[in-house]
Amino acid sequence: MCGIFATLSRSLDAVKVTLSHLKQLEYRGYDSAGIGVLHDKQFIISKNVGATDQLHVDHLPDHSNTAISHVRWATHGVVNTKNAHPHLGNEACIVHNGIIENHHELIQSYQLKPKSDTDSEVIVLLYEQLKTLGKSPLETLKHTVSLLKGSWAIVLIDKTLPETLLIAVNKSPLVLGTCEDSYFVASDPHALAHCAKQVHYVNNHQVLQISLQSQTVLDELKWQALPVNTSNTSLEMDFYLTQEIYEQPLVLQRCLKEVLPELSKPQQIVFVASGSSYHSALMAAINFEAIANIPCRVFLSSELKYMKISWQSNTVLIALSQSGETADTLEAVRHWKHDAFYVLSICNVMESSLTRLTQYSIVTPAGPEVSVGATKTVSSAAFQLHRLAFQWANIEKPLDFEKNIAHTKLALTLHNSIKKLAQRFVDCEHLYVLGRGCFYPVVMEFALKVKELCYLHAEAFSTGELKHGPLALIEDGTQIIFLCFKKLNFEKTLSNIEEVLARGGEATIITDTSLPIMTRPVNTLKLPFEIEENDVYGVL
Incomplete structure (x- = not known):
């Protein structure tokens, strides 16, 4: 998953607008970032490894009307500047979100010579080769995507078409926004907030030419109001x-x-x-x-x-x-x-x-x-x-859903205790999380969060399945988190905890009640409410 933002405007600074809105798409990819600008019939590119605020922008023009940008989540090719987008040809420049499954086949069939290790560069190289057949840029892009297999959201600038963006979509999202004399393209409609008033969701297999010089195509599109942002502005936190x-x-x-x-x-x-x-x-x-x-x-x-x-x-x-x-x-x-x-x-x-x-x-x-x-x-x-x-x-x-919601509020009051407890896991190599019943999916979600946010190996298991494989992984110092609640197989879970302790494991127990004295010390986090059947929200 990557993020795309592009601007086409006579009245706005395309570079400034594009960079500010690209930042809102960083959740879609943070391996690298890049921006491409068409100015005086020349491409000016800036790209680097890392976030958008690390881009070198001093050499970009103060005012231009056409810019495309990209944040990358690497799928083909290592994370480096060479593989970052935009990808540049002699006359065209592109950003791409998706996967071109037949890029190796296209390289061989058309004798393309990519400079990067990405599948995306094949698009611009193929486009420029097909353009020699004498077709218009729009028809050339249609021909190009007809040869691709996989998924794509493509935004392309062609030097021979000033004040124009070419876009193509198949199985990857792209939203076109407009306001007065300006057009914007984004991977997600929320990135269009504060710049677009109306949007068109580009359909699969759709190839469009968006130009400041012609309204013909734009008048034929299905426009609707930009979705309302329902975020909670009353909460302003650092992350x-x-x-x-x-x-x-x-x-x-x-x-x-x-x-x-x-x-x-x-x-x-x-x-x-x-x-x-x-x-x-x-x-x-x-x-x-x-x-x-x-x-x-x-x-x-x-x-x-x-x-x-x-x-x-x-x-x-x-x-x-x-x-x-x-x-x-x-x-x-x-x-x-x-x-x-x-x-x-x-x-x-x-x-x-x-x-x-x-x-x-x-x-x-x-x-x-x-x-x-x-x-x-x-x-x-x-x-x-x-x-x-x-x-x-x-x-x-x-169910008393109001009570469930109250439990989520109470759970958040444990912030300091959770922060202190989390220090135990900072240097561990493996973390196992166990829950049963309706809380088994909860521990699966927790393990996923640890992997994707902490880059730490974490696995979730059903507590009742401890003997069927997971117990063999426990050794001295292994960190295990248990969900252990009074009304949900409490005694059975205590027995499972003792099995882990007997093998040298270090147990942390999230519970809603007082625990009996265990054979070895354990760490506990006591919730300020009692868990009922299927009341997962406070724990989640």
């Missing part, structure tokens, strides 16, 4: 991750006020999701089974799109994606949507590719989530599906 964690009680309160769609109750549910959304789906499946008595199956998006599964009548497909642009999830939905009774999407972005693909949507009111680690979108997706389970169960007095 996006911290702010988004602390926004969770406010977000869940907003979720509770949302009216869920009236949908036919299915006989079975198939969930499909990736990453953190997969863990939300696992939590939801447990609730639908227990509350609404609906059989559920949960699949990873990357697996379901290739699998052959049987579909019972009246089976609903529920797809979860925070951004609504997860490529594997979109492909899985496209593959199976005609076999489902209907498809429901759970998403945090209105008018995303996923919401436009499905018959029904529940859009979580979490606001933009900028941090790499998903937090408020995980809890809000699980929360809304929890509410839907009660709706389908037709229970007049559902």
